[in-house]
Amino acid sequence: MTKEETFTRIIKQNEGVIYKITRLYTRNEEDQKDLYQEIVYQLWKAFDGFRGDAKVSTWMYRIALNTALFHLKKDKRSGYSVSLDTVVLKQKEYDPLLDERLNVLYDSIRNLEDLDKAIVFLFLEEKKYEEIAVITGITSSNVSTRMARIKEKLKTQIIKK
Amino acid sequence: MELEEMQAVWSQMSDQLENQNKLTNKLIMQMTQERYKNKIGILSKYEGIGAIVCFIAALSLLLQLPKFDTWYLLVSAVFTIAYLIIVPLVVLHSIKEMKRINLIENTYKETLVAYAQKKKQFLLKQRIGIYLNFILLVVSLPVIFKVFKDEDIFMTNVNLMYWYVPIMAIFLLVFSRWGYGKYKNVTNSASKILEELDNTSS
Numbered sequence: 001m002t003k004e005e006t007f008t009r010i011i012k013q014n015e016g017v018i019y020k021i022t023r024l025y026t027r028n029e030e031d032q033k034d035l036y037q038e039i040v041y042q043l044w045k046a047f048d049g050f051r052g053d054a055k056v057s058t059w060m061y062r063i064a065l066n067t068a069l070f071h072l073k074k075d076k077r078s079g080y081s082v083s084l085d086t087v088v089l090k091q092k093e094y095d096p097l098l099d100e101r102l103n104v105l106y107d108s109i110r111n112l113e114d115l116d117k118a119i120v121f122l123f124l125e126e127k128k129y130e131e132i133a134v135i136t137g138i139t140s141s142n143v144s145t146r147m148a149r150i151k152e153k154l155k156t157q158i159i160k161k
Numbered sequence: 162m163e164l165e166e167m168q169a170v171w172s173q174m175s176d177q178l179e180n181q182n183k184l185t186n187k188l189i190m191q192m193t194q195e196r197y198k199n200k201i202g203i204l205s206k207y208e209g210i211g212a213i214v215c216f217i218a219a220l221s222l223l224l225q226l227p228k229f230d231t232w233y234l235l236v237s238a239v240f241t242i243a244y245l246i247i248v249p250l251v252v253l254h255s256i257k258e259m260k261r262i263n264l265i266e267n268t269y270k271e272t273l274v275a276y277a278q279k280k281k282q283f284l285l286k287q288r289i290g291i292y293l294n295f296i297l298l299v300v301s302l303p304v305i306f307k308v309f310k311d312e313d314i315f316m317t318n319v320n321l322m323y324w325y326v327p328i329m330a331i332f333l334l335v336f337s338r339w340g341y342g343k344y345k346n347v348t349n350s351a352s353k354i355l356e357e358l359d360n361t362s363s
Binding site for chain 1: 184190357358
């Protein structure tokens with residue numbers, strides 16, 4: 001299998017993950033498509049260095065989350081003009097009820113601080129605390145402490161609403 | 162929405178996403194290539210063009226340096242030339258530094274820390290830049306007069322300086338107070354992030 005074939009296979013297997021990250025870190029479809037391309041580009045750039053001794057998912061989550069974080073914060077003026085139509089997003093096929101609940105869910109996570117946002121996302125992706133620690137760079141015990149705090153924050157958000 | 166409810170909705174969405182395959186091999190490779198092409202021209206777009214314009218202006222002033230025949234005109238010209246060379250270099254260096262954040266090797270925390278640090282440095286440079294801009298506005302006026310009209314403004318149009326300098330000073334005061342407030346807020350929040358992240362390693 002060539003490098004390109006292996007890469008496209010991995011991206012296809014994980015396109016849902018990339019989609020979820022892009023939706024979490026952007027607020028409109030144009031930015032989402034732009035971030036989607038940037039993540040695929042960063043993964044391609046990093047692909048030669050991926051030796052396979054780490055789990056594909058850990059490697060992918062780390063790069064995708066770093067890219068999303070940086071993309072979100074950097075000055076838009078230094079961005080690039082890309083033909084966005086090449087990216088096809090998935091959300092069109094949701095049923096309206098699920099979509100409404102998803103909007104509430106994404107908004108709740110977006111309101112969290114950057115580190116908590118990544119932690120709760122990985123938690124929802126059913127990652128163990130150890131893997132969350134490897135991806136985010138904090139200790140497992142810190143992940144656990146922060147998760148307890150995040151639960152409290154989410155409850156407070158509901159009360160405020 | 163509580164965490165347990167979030168988990169249920171997330172899992173439902175993930176199941177639906179699993180069943181959608183939108184990307185083709187061609188599309189994936191197109192994304193990487195198109196992105197690569199666009200990466201090349203980034204600097205040339207804004208900061209690069211700005212820097213070239215500044216360097217040309219500096220060179221042209223440098224060639225006309227003998228024209229500045231009094232010490233104050235010479236000081237104004239030297240400051241203007243130094244500004245036109247140093248400021249674009251600092252801007253280009255900051256952009257390069259920002260791009261050096263390693264998104265591939267870093268953990269998420271390291272990216273957050275690197276970003277917060279670079280942001281603080283960038284804002285400090287920006288603040289210094291605001292003051293320099295106003296000095297430039299004042300000293301460039303005699304330079305412009307000398308280059309385009311071959312006049313010493315202090316001899317021929319000194320009245321212009323009497324109202325121009327105080328107006329600039331008022332602008333400087335108002336703008337820098339506003340800028341300082343913003344600067345303080347952003348650096349405080351960057352410092353808070355750094356402090357908080359520092360605690361996560363213990």
